Amino acid sequence: MKVLVPVKRVIDYNVKVRVKADGSGVDLANVKMSMNPFDEIAVEEAIRLKEAGKADEVVAVSIGVKQAQETLRTALAMGADRAILVIAAEDVHTDVEPLAVAKIIKGIVDEEQPGLVLCGKQAIDNDMNATGQMLAALLGWSQGTFASEVDIEGDTAKVTREVDGGLQTISVKMPTVVTVDLRLNEPRYASLPNIMKAKKKPLDEKTAADYGVDVTPRLEVVSTVEPAARAAGEIVGSVDELVTKLKEAGAI
């Protein structure tokens, strides 16, 4: 079985996000970018499936600017076998929307015929949580979202989902799209020899046009604002004082 793992290049989770002066979005010029953390978990899961003998090839794919090449090299250094970069934007500030991404991935699925697509449940930049679901719909495949456990047995996959009320385990028919949640695994980091090997692994470059997909945005960002600053706290001397203050504030 071949596993396809879409990975997104996003602002590094350690970076303090700054809103652009014109409110059109977040400033991404000269900012450290990394692989979306949920996608790292998806790559890790795919590699583990390969190590367990359940998958024979792991293909990483990224859709976006040319620099997403670095994100794919990271996936290759972790252990993916090859990569496909679909250039669909020139400016680092252009975010290719979930529907366009899903359509491009569908094009790749048609060509590559994977048995499983493992996506992150959402990208930490705009938290859309949509691409995996849209892809499943476009393909007419089953889907298992928010996975904290994935168990593949022949024609079916057992996916444990993290839902509000607790854990839900479903059985889906293969091929399937699974979107992964935080607790599925702890992704490995790349060793130096694997970083060196990754430089030599194949990385194909395509464009959105190769898949006949129009990436023109359909959504309009009306405004982007910083979260409200947190008001300063106060140190209290005792439990009694704390209770008094909380009562004063009407909190209890």
Place this chain on the structure above:
Amino acid sequence: MKHLSDNYQDIRDGVRALCAQFPAEYHRNVDEEKAYPEDFVDALTREGWMAALIPQDYGGSGLGLAEASVIMEEINRAGGNSGACHGQMYNMTTLVRHGSEAQREAYLPKIAAGELRLQSMGVTEPTTGTDTTKIKTTAVKQGDRYVINGQKVWISRVQHSDFMILLARTTPLAEVSKKSEGLSIFLVDIKEAMKDGMAVKPIDNMVNHETNELFFDNLEIPEDNLIGEEGKGFKYILTGLNAERTLIAAECIGDGYWFTDKVTAYVSDRQVFGRPIGQNQGVQFPIAEAFIEVEAANLMRWKACGLYDAGQPCGAEANMAKYLAAKASWEAANACLQFHGGFGFANEYDVERKFRETRLYQVAPISTNLILSYVAEHILGLPRSF
């Protein structure tokens, strides 16, 4: 802070991810216990970082000093101390470039696999200090062995290494035409040597740096352990010394960024007189100045790396990079400690530890004065003072 990625981003990310498993608390505890960061060095070895300079044919990654310097920089930038393991990096090229094929085959694959460590270099002696060509440790050929006698001081990581590269005189100073001739370098099997002929006496010191006095009393080593030709050791040891200086420059640069990041965050947050202390120019300027100096030192570090990796002479650049970087990191350390106020002295902030660690590099591996004298006399051609 603004992020400009360079050609080494993959290496930086890899080292950072590893270092993230060893938070500040880990390094603080190692320092407090005066222990060796065994787990950390093991992880670096297991993940292939300590074999960066070993050619691919021998199981390493075949990278250059530039990449090695990025590894060291990132360790220090992440709050660690490369001093625990940089010896293997700076020794490596000496063995790779000047060792025989038999020596490369015997040692490099085992070092790459993490079975052996080559972390020590024995140059400094108590009675001659920086005047290296006057060293008194001798190696006398007897049959198929060399017999070593003498004494070394400040020899680091001996208790955490399997091999050491040792500099000793093979032809007496009086019998050579140039004082840099008649010196040779040897691979010493430390555990064997400690059984008979070499005594190791640890030196308690200001930084948590495992360093020792060594006493040689008729230590016998096989002639096969001579690296390169007898009498040409001074030239070979410079390969290690220039690498060491450049790597330490990179470590200081990592420290420098650690200090400027740490202090910038602190002064932006700390409120005194109703505003962040970082709003005062008296606070801003020393930090900005240190940052400028770190950035400038970084340029000289790349120049030294470039020349070294091209096999060109780089003594001047390696020394100047080390000079600039050690000075910059020290100024950054000073600003960082100063603007943390009293809190800078509390161990839990890590500032005092990093402050002590970076201070070393004004003295070792070569003191600032000796770099100035090298530049004055060898680069500018001023009259020799010694």
